[in-house]
Amino acid sequence: MKNSTNEMIKRVRFHGRGGQGMKTASRIVGTASFLEGFFVQDCPLYGAERRGAPMVAFTRLSKEPILERGLIVSPDINIIADETLLGDKNANVFQGIWEGTVTIVNTHYPASHVRNVHGIVGEIVTLDVTEIALNVIGESVLSSTAAAVVCKLTGVISESSLEKAVTRELSSINLKKETIQKNVQAALICFDRIPEAHPHYFEPIKEDKKDEIVKLEYADACLGSPSVYAKGSTKLKKTGNWRLFRPVIDHEKCSRCYTCFVYCPHSCISIDGDGYPQIDYDNCKGCLTCFYECPKKVISKDREVKAW
Amino acid sequence: MVKEMLTGNSAAAWGARLSEVDYIPAFPITPQTEIIEVISQWINDGEMNAKFTNMDSEHSMITAAGTAAATGARVFSATSSQGLLYGYEMLYNVTGWRVPLVLVNVSRGLSAPITLEPDHNDVLSARDSGFIQIHAETCQEILDTILMAYRIAEDERVLLPVLINMDGFYLSFTREPVEVPGKDEVSKFLPEYNPKHAFFKASNPMSQGVAVLGGSAYSYFKYQMHLASLNVLTVHDEVAGEFKRIFGRSYSAIEAFKIDDAEYVIIMSNSFTIKGKAAVNKFREKGLKAGLLRLRLIRPFPSNELKTLLKGKKAVAVIDQNISPGSGGILSKDVTTALYHEPDRPEVILSFIGGLGGKDISHAEFNHIVEEMEKSIETGIVPETQLLYTKNDLDQINNLLNIAGKTLEELRN
Numbered sequence: 001m002k003n004s005t006n007e008m009i010k011r012v013r014f015h016g017r018g019g020q021g022m023k024t025a026s027r028i029v030g031t032a033s034f035l036e037g038f039f040v041q042d043c044p045l046y047g048a049e050r051r052g053a054p055m056v057a058f059t060r061l062s063k064e065p066i067l068e069r070g071l072i073v074s075p076d077i078n079i080i081a082d083e084t085l086l087g088d089k090n091a092n093v094f095q096g097i098w099e100g101t102v103t104i105v106n107t108h109y110p111a112s113h114v115r116n117v118h119g120i121v122g123e124i125v126t127l128d129v130t131e132i133a134l135n136v137i138g139e140s141v142l143s144s145t146a147a148a149v150v151c152k153l154t155g156v157i158s159e160s161s162l163e164k165a166v167t168r169e170l171s172s173i174n175l176k177k178e179t180i181q182k183n184v185q186a187a188l189i190c191f192d193r194i195p196e197a198h199p200h201y202f203e204p205i206k207e208d209k210k211d212e213i214v215k216l217e218y219a220d221a222c223l224g225s226p227s228v229y230a231k232g233s234t235k236l237k238k239t240g241n242w243r244l245f246r247p248v249i250d251h252e253k254c255s256r257c258y259t260c261f262v263y264c265p266h267s268c269i270s271i272d273g274d275g276y277p278q279i280d281y282d283n284c285k286g287c288l289t290c291f292y293e294c295p296k297k298v299i300s301k302d303r304e305v306k307a308w
Numbered sequence: 309m310v311k312e313m314l315t316g317n318s319a320a321a322w323g324a325r326l327s328e329v330d331y332i333p334a335f336p337i338t339p340q341t342e343i344i345e346v347i348s349q350w351i352n353d354g355e356m357n358a359k360f361t362n363m364d365s366e367h368s369m370i371t372a373a374g375t376a377a378a379t380g381a382r383v384f385s386a387t388s389s390q391g392l393l394y395g396y397e398m399l400y401n402v403t404g405w406r407v408p409l410v411l412v413n414v415s416r417g418l419s420a421p422i423t424l425e426p427d428h429n430d431v432l433s434a435r436d437s438g439f440i441q442i443h444a445e446t447c448q449e450i451l452d453t454i455l456m457a458y459r460i461a462e463d464e465r466v467l468l469p470v471l472i473n474m475d476g477f478y479l480s481f482t483r484e485p486v487e488v489p490g491k492d493e494v495s496k497f498l499p500e501y502n503p504k505h506a507f508f509k510a511s512n513p514m515s516q517g518v519a520v521l522g523g524s525a526y527s528y529f530k531y532q533m534h535l536a537s538l539n540v541l542t543v544h545d546e547v548a549g550e551f552k553r554i555f556g557r558s559y560s561a562i563e564a565f566k567i568d569d570a571e572y573v574i575i576m577s578n579s580f581t582i583k584g585k586a587a588v589n590k591f592r593e594k595g596l597k598a599g600l601l602r603l604r605l606i607r608p609f610p611s612n613e614l615k616t617l618l619k620g621k622k623a624v625a626v627i628d629q630n631i632s633p634g635s636g637g638i639l640s641k642d643v644t645t646a647l648y649h650e651p652d653r654p655e656v657i658l659s660f661i662g663g664l665g666g667k668d669i670s671h672a673e674f675n676h677i678v679e680e681m682e683k684s685i686e687t688g689i690v691p692e693t694q695l696l697y698t699k700n701d702l703d704q705i706n707n708l709l710n711i712a713g714k715t716l717e718e719l720r721n
């Protein structure tokens with residue numbers, strides 16, 4: 001059965017890490033939809049604000065006034081711009097996806113691989129937008145490319161609205177004309193690479209999942225207050241999968257000056273028994289401070305492509 | 309007029325800009341910071357002609373706002389949550405000075421535990437300060453309310469500061485199409501401020517906020533503040549009428565949604581109201597006569613309007629997005645008090661707490677609210693304040709408690 005109100009609205013959820021451009025991506029899609037004459041809402045949600053931490057952003061576009069706000073629990077389009085988030089339980093990137101969801105993953109893997117590994121329902125589209133961004137823009141900022149993929153998959157946003165929206169949004173954050181031009185170019189490439197909107201797309205969204213009301217009872221204050229009693233919990237949280245680039249030390253040429261050891265802001269470099277620096281890849285965030293600071297220039301950076 | 313995609317924060321900045329404010333003392337706090345970033349950028353770029361000062365705290369900020377307003381300057385400022393509380397002492401001072409500034413609060417749940425999402429314990433803590441309070445539902449309403457707020461605050465019958473509330477994240481960071489009025493229209497609506505009451509000048513010394521010893525003097529001035537606040541009930545409607553004439557958008561002290569033939573009425577405030585409206589639509593599809601009221605003017609409290617709107621209704625449910633531990637919901641008390649002496653009042657008034665720290669109010673919760681209203685009418689028994697919480701919520705907190713290693717057995721070992 002068709003549900004008239006749900007047909008009118010499309011809900012897009014963007015997953016990425018702080019600094020990757022997902023807030024801007026949600027805004028580009030928002031502005032492009034606005035230019036197409038839709039009612040629109042877009043908003044980012046951060047946890048504690050820091051670069052590299054998982055974040056989500058949302059865009060709603062609708063033919064009718066939008067009677068909802070805030071988080072999108074069941075997206076029609078779900079884009080995961082950072083593949084390392086796929087395995088991150090806390091990022092919860094598959095929350096609320098259903099048979100009608102189109103999930104887009106930024107990865108060099110084919111869609112079938114993502115389906116096999118994660119067993120997710122709905123349509124899956126993959127595209128290595130990072131590769132396109134690096135080649136065309138020269139940076140791994142994914143706002144325009146991710147937005148372009150989403151715009152195409154909505155099936156209701158034209159190339160020219162996308163182009164205008166990229167220009168408008170990037171001008172508003174004072175990017176240089178030349179950079180904006182490159183972003184437009186990268187966006188149009190992505191727009192072209194994505195096939196037309198999926199036919200299931202217009203099927204109605206599932207009714208709200210049934211939920212029950214519970215009556216809260218008094219709990220012992222050890223439970224009923226926001227404290228953590230377990231020790232050593234910080235070390236359980238590995239941050240190595242935040243890396244876009246992996247620093248690699250050429251120990252043959254290293255002079256053991258310890259500059260990298262001193263500069264690493266995350267204390268991920270230790271000195272081994274022979275006096276050589278060793279990187280803790282479980283936790284190195286790939287900030288590349290060591291790469292820039294090494295006076296002998298013997299640290300190289302390798303693009304991480306298989307982080308999961 | 310142009311429509312633009314604006315966040316609630318940018319809409320607030322536009323409100324200040326179009327009101328041609330003279331002075332903005334500021335202090336940043338998430339989720340309010342964007343308001344003062346946008347304004348300071350405009351001033352830096354020469355697009356806005358005002359004095360901007362970054363203060364050392366909200367306490368200084370509110371003091372500076374009040375003292376500047378006492379010189380006859382038009383003053384704007386903004387804060388949120390802990391920031392509002394940090395400046396709390398000065399709220400009562402600036403109302404006592406009877407100065408008409410406008411302060412925006414971007415609501416965010418109060419610590420501890422710390423969070424970034426909204427509820428209204430922050431802004432309602434200023435409930436008794438003497439500030440006029442207007443709570444907004446959309447980004448457009450924030451801009452419009454700021455323009456209206458200066459008209460209300462500067463009215464000779466009022467001369468009290470106005471606190472405007474918007475929900476953090478749900479409005480502050482959310483962009484939606486907002487109509488930005490032209491300068492000419494705004495100047496027709498909001499003329500320059502020419503104070504007859506507060507006008508400190510170097511050549512014109514005076515004393516404000518002087519010490520009084522003895523209850524009769526103190527009471528006199530406090531009572532005057534109360535009477536001034538009550539005048540807003542009239543002034544607000546006049547100002548709203550004129551606003552509608554010029555800009556075409558209309559606002560009342562209480563927004564009524566599908567209320568005329570409604571039997572079951574949900575009362576809410578701020579941006580979560582949209583969830584209530586969606587729920588009302590769903591109930592109506594099923595044939596249930598549901599309606600909704602959104603409390604917009606919180607201080608003064610529009611008791612008479614509420615009485616009229618709720619005359620003859622079967623049941624009312626107030627959802628408070630705040631909690632007064634040990635008592636319940638703050639606004640439900642105002643609603644109940646307003647209705648008590650009305651002969652044709654609703655049969656039952658139920659009180660619910662929901663949406664604290666930005667927790668969703670799901671359709672299951674709205675369903676529960678309506679079922680409880682029906683049950684109360686049938687049995688005549690009205691339950692105590694109910695804390696809205698679902699099985700999903702419970703699963704989430706159990707998951708967190710697990711991560712925190714907090715099973716009772718472990719703790720005792």
Ligand code: SF4
Nearest residue numbers: 264284285287288290
């Ligand atoms: S990339 Fe950054 S985190 Fe990793 S080892 Fe180098 S300095 Fe440390």
Ligand code: SF4
Nearest residue numbers: 254255257258260294
């Ligand atoms: S900074 Fe470079 S040369 Fe110095 S210890 Fe580190 S890797 Fe070796």
